[in-house]
Amino acid sequence: METSKxxxxxxxxxxxxxxxxxxxxxxxxxxxxxxxxxVGIIMLYPLLWMVSxxxxxxxxxxxxxxFFPKEIILxxxxxxxxxxxxxxxxxFFKNSFFICIVAIIGxxxxxxxxxxxxxxxxxxxxxxxxxxxxxxxxxPFHVTVIPQYIMFNKLEWINTFLPLTLPKFxxxxxxFIFLMVQFMRTIPLELEEAAKMDxxxxxxxxxxxxxxxxxPALITTMIFTFIWTWNDFFSQLLYLSDIKLxxxxxxxxxxxxxxxxxxxxxxxxMSTVSLIPLFAVFIxxxxxxxxxxxxxxxxx
Amino acid sequence: MxxxxxxxxxxxxxxxxxxxxxxxxxxxxLIPMLSSLYLSFTNYDMFSPPEWAGMENYTQMFEDSKxxxxxxxxxxxxxxxxxxxxxxxxxxxxxxxxxxxxxxFYRAVYYVPSLxxxxxxxxxxxxxxxxxxxxxxxxLALFGIEGTNWISSPDTALYTLVILAVWQFGAPMVIxxxxxxxxxxxxxxxxxxxxxxxFKQFFKITLPMISPIVLFNLIMQIIHAFQAFTPAxxxxxxxGGPLDSTLFxxxxxxxxxxxxxxxxxxxxxxxxxxxxIAIITAIIFGTSKKWVFYQE
Numbered sequence: 001m002e003t004s005k006x007x008x009x010x011x012x013x014x015x016x017x018x019x020x021x022x023x024x025x026x027x028x029x030x031x032x033x034x035x036x037x038x039v040g041i042i043m044l045y046p047l048l049w050m051v052s053x054x055x056x057x058x059x060x061x062x063x064x065x066x067f068f069p070k071e072i073i074l075x076x077x078x079x080x081x082x083x084x085x086x087x088x089x090x091x092f093f094k095n096s097f098f099i100c101i102v103a104i105i106g107x108x109x110x111x112x113x114x115x116x117x118x119x120x121x122x123x124x125x126x127x128x129x130x131x132x133x134x135x136x137x138x139x140p141f142h143v144t145v146i147p148q149y150i151m152f153n154k155l156e157w158i159n160t161f162l163p164l165t166l167p168k169f170x171x172x173x174x175x176f177i178f179l180m181v182q183f184m185r186t187i188p189l190e191l192e193e194a195a196k197m198d199x200x201x202x203x204x205x206x207x208x209x210x211x212x213x214x215x216p217a218l219i220t221t222m223i224f225t226f227i228w229t230w231n232d233f234f235s236q237l238l239y240l241s242d243i244k245l246x247x248x249x250x251x252x253x254x255x256x257x258x259x260x261x262x263x264x265x266x267x268x269x270m271s272t273v274s275l276i277p278l279f280a281v282f283i284x285x286x287x288x289x290x291x292x293x294x295x296x297x298x299x300x
Numbered sequence: 301m302x303x304x305x306x307x308x309x310x311x312x313x314x315x316x317x318x319x320x321x322x323x324x325x326x327x328x329x330l331i332p333m334l335s336s337l338y339l340s341f342t343n344y345d346m347f348s349p350p351e352w353a354g355m356e357n358y359t360q361m362f363e364d365s366k367x368x369x370x371x372x373x374x375x376x377x378x379x380x381x382x383x384x385x386x387x388x389x390x391x392x393x394x395x396x397x398x399x400x401x402x403x404x405f406y407r408a409v410y411y412v413p414s415l416x417x418x419x420x421x422x423x424x425x426x427x428x429x430x431x432x433x434x435x436x437x438x439x440l441a442l443f444g445i446e447g448t449n450w451i452s453s454p455d456t457a458l459y460t461l462v463i464l465a466v467w468q469f470g471a472p473m474v475i476x477x478x479x480x481x482x483x484x485x486x487x488x489x490x491x492x493x494x495x496x497x498x499f500k501q502f503f504k505i506t507l508p509m510i511s512p513i514v515l516f517n518l519i520m521q522i523i524h525a526f527q528a529f530t531p532a533x534x535x536x537x538x539x540g541g542p543l544d545s546t547l548f549x550x551x552x553x554x555x556x557x558x559x560x561x562x563x564x565x566x567x568x569x570x571x572x573x574x575x576x577i578a579i580i581t582a583i584i585f586g587t588s589k590k591w592v593f594y595q596e
Binding site: 029032033035036039040043044046047049050062109110111113114116117118121122123124126129132133136138139140141142143144145146147148149150151153167169170171172177201202203206227230231233234237238248249250252253256257264267268270271272274275278279282286289290293294 | 310311313314315317318320321323324325327328329331332333335336339346392395396398400402406407408409410411412413415416418419420421422424425428429433435467471474475478523526527529530533534537550553554557558563566567569570571573574577581
């Protein structure tokens with residue numbers, strides 16, 4: 001009798017201990033949530049402030065004390081959209097989208113072709129060429145940009161979109177080849193064997209089998225090509241000095257230079273607009289984005 | 301004969317698929333690399349043909365105070381921003397990896413700065429944030445602190461750009477998170493039974509298990525940081541000022557090549573950058589045998 005009481009008591013103490021432990025765990029989880037949310041707000045605050053300021057007049061931006069605009073005004077957007085020297089931001093957006101779309105087509109075609117060869121075909125010097133491809137991933141583009149500029153200048157391609165789009169058709173971005181090779185390697189060989197039985201050659205296997213099955217990797221390629229091309233500043237600055245060819249990135253920078261620092265409102269408005277396409281891609285394709293980021297680091 | 305023909309056909313098909321990449325490799329990478337190596341030993345302004353100059357461009361660098369300043373600025377930037385960024389990335393990843401609800405949402409929120417960070421828009425925003433009447437100073441004013449104009453002071457301008465880089469810790473964080481998920485839970489359970497503290501668990505289990513990812517992130521971020529251009533160009537208005545305090549290596553290279561048309565000197569700078577990155581990567585890979593733990 002005595003012993004069983006003691007056992008029950010001991011059990012109760014154990015239960016009480018785990019209860020304390022559990023509530024301690026709960027508390028620490030709540031604290032973690034609070035820290036993460038607080039840091040998140042601090043991190044996003046500048047961006048949110050930019051968006052909110054884009055709806056304020058200049059006095060309210062710098063003297064106002066409230067985060068929210070006193071009254072929502074759209075003047076900044078109207079004034080900003082008018083752009084510079086008779087060219088509106090519509091022109092800059094059109095140019096940016098055009099370059100992005102052509103770059104996406106180029107990267108998908110050329111990188112998937114190279115990736116197919118590296119992952120599914122057997123040929124001489126395969127290992128050497130693959131190693132070279134990996135090395136080009138790490139090269140700073142500065143060692144090639146000067147001769148490239150000289151070459152494009154001789155071809156009279158400066159102030160055309162060609163220096164920004166044509167290289168994409170030559171699979172210059174090795175990262176995407178690498179990404180697709182990783183993906184294509186996981187497609188089961190049996191599928192290919194079956195297609196061969198049906199009399200399919202390598203070209204049809206690429207087109208009918210491998211490409212459709214690699215769709216997730218192709219989408220990741222499209223998204224990253226879009227983001228990188230949209231954010232690219234160096235080469236757009238270098239090759240597009242004619243204002244009617246300006247992209248959003250270059251246009252925005254010219255816009256600041258011509259407006260001066262007095263019109264922060266319209267600058268914030270145009271900055272906000274320039275980030276909307278990126279944000280839209282992020283919202284709709286988040287899954288592929290995260291996969292693309294982790295593909296190199298974890299699976300590789 | 302039959303097999304030879306077959307092998308030839310197999311190679312022909314493969315090389316057909318590779319041809320865009322091979323043409324790109326040859327015309328846009330290999331030939332330009334060799335040309336820039338050649339140009340680095342010449343004086344070339346794009347208007348008259350290159351003149352052989354031997355090692356002149358390379359020796360000139362040591363006497364060029366602007367060049368030396370750009371090396372110092374870039375080194376400081378890399379040494380500060382990369383470790384800080386990776387520490388934030390790992391720290392937040394560890395917090396998020398505790399099986400929290402809403403993980404996907406938090407991950408997305410923290411990734412947003414990496415998505416936008418490279419844009420001209422954010423660089424312009426930074427110029428405002430750290431300006432004299434900027435948001436930072438207005439925040440400090442609430443605590444009675446009077447801030448300076450962080451952008452136009454040579455002592456602080458570079459640090460605003462370091463903060464901009466660290467702010468974008470979301471991308472390496474996502475990679476860390478994926479790595480942390482792959483650490484087997486059994487290891488922690490075994491450690492708990494042995495009575496290992498959280499602290500010990502981190503250094504004895506977590507860190508060794510994700511060390512290959514630390515290596516990957518470290519190398520990628522270093523390469524990336526050495527090539528930073530847009531923030532310095534936008535924040536300093538293309539000048540690298542005040543007093544060359546934000547004159548990044550790539551910005552000076554850009555000025556030399558495309559403002560002064562001193563192509564030979566800029567090409568020499570590019571090759572030094574390539575060699576520096578190669579040596580640093582090699583050193584890190586070399587030491588990695590000691591601290592990176594690969595699972596069998």
